[in-house]
Amino acid sequence: MNAAEDRAENIRLLRDSAAAVVAPGDMKRIRVLRFREPGFDRATWQAMCDMGWAGLRVPEAAGGSGLGMQEYCALAEELGAGLVPEPLIPCAMSARLLAGDALAGLLSGERVIIPAWQECANTLDAQGDTTVAGGRASGRKMFVPMAAGADAFLVSGRDGLALVDRAAPGLRLTIERTQDGGNFGTLSLADAHCTPVAGDMAAAIEEAALATAAYLLGVMDRAFAITLDYLRTRQQFGRPIGSFQSLQHRAADLKIQVALTRASVDSAAATLDSAAAPALRQAAVSRAKARAADASMLVTRQAIQLHGGIGYTDEYDVGLFLRKAMVLANLYGSAALHRRRYAAAAPDQDDE
Incomplete structure (x- = not known):
């Protein structure tokens, strides 16, 4: 098995392992935890640590998995699809900087x-x-x-x-x-x-920003999937509303937003894994985070509108995805901040 095949297999296994804590279509656990301290379940967090997720980016010599950003982003996307509240991204950021007993306590799930x-x-x-x-x-x-x-x-x-x-x-x-x-x-x-x-947070912040973009990709992709199911089943005037051309056009626009965000996140993860120059890494992360922030807000808002009145009720799950996007869109830098940074860090296209 070559390096590309090995990476693809790691990504597949990580996505499969996410099923242990992600239950698409069942938001009962998420609803029980929200607006209650601490906001996540320690038993679920322990299970995530037992699977090695907190140490995904930690070198094997230090007790981690030593995997790349492509694997990390694939996992973050799956967690976003399930609105998983456990603090994997912040704790993975800490794990990149800690050592000794502090790192061991975090990786084991003993300490957050x-x-x-x-x-x-x-x-x-x-x-x-x-x-x-x-x-x-x-x-x-x-x-x-x-x-x-x-x-x-x-x-x-x-x-x-x-x-x-x-x-x-x-x-x-x-x-x-x-x-x-x-x-x-x-x-x-x-x-x-x-x-x-010892250490500097700069590189860890870059990774957390990209992982958050991947999480937002999972949020918008799942919200879009829920909306498509609704358009196929909700009937009006004797036929599914998804057959109406105007709604088909809106759905197509949202699908394009999801696809463009996926391409941007995948490209940025590959750039970080390739040990590119710092300016190129920053540009790639900012491009992905800016797009994910804007697109997640657009897709989740449109998802609610396409559901009609039921989409605005708290009891209906699609609104949970908009709430998550609202919180994460500005975390690790807003779209506006990352657009400015991209403009400063991106190579001059005229010089290529």
Whole structure:
């Protein structure tokens, strides 16, 4: 089996393994968990860790799987299709930076360690004004995803990174609920006890942004599939509404959006796996994230409209996909931010 065949087999196995936690068409588990702390199920998270998902991007020598971004994005897409709330993307980001006992505890599922790197909205800057020197951390971190379920936080600052236990003296955590039923946390750090961690979050943020784009691809693809089923079964004037030409045109436009997003995510994952130059990697990630953010909002909104009145009810599942897109579209950078970064990072086409 050559390298391409081996990668294809890994991707197939990962997609198949996702069936253990993803149940398309059955949102009962998602509905039970939303708007309740911590917003996800620790038993399900443990099962995900047992399958090695948290260490997907961690080298084998450090206890991970050592797989590439193409495998990671394939898994993230499957999780998006099932609206899985467990914090795989944030924890995988932490796993890329931790070592020793901290990494072992995360990979085993014993501890949930969430990165806390943002100090303002819509940024990719992980440094900010927070200080993490001398075994103490001081500053403020915002928009920490699923913080209510965290055992510890990987905090970034202008001096480096530090691991801060949730119960550490000097740390105050405020939780706010999000549209999808999850939560964001705000960390207020006042000389909080911390442990220094070597590393730089920049590359890990790039991977998390692309994985989020892949998750959004799964969200929009599943919302579109639900809508197609509805168009085929809902009857009006004695025939399925999917036979109406105007609705067929709208569905075709949405299918194109899903296909373009898939191509962009796949291309970006291949670029990151090829060890391309930093500017090319940033351009590829920004192109994929900008498209996924915009397309997911368009597809999920149109999905609700194509369902008519029932699509606007909370009891109908298609609305859950719009709620998820609303939360993730701006996480790890909005479409506008990534378009600006793409314009700055992309190679000049006239020079090719």
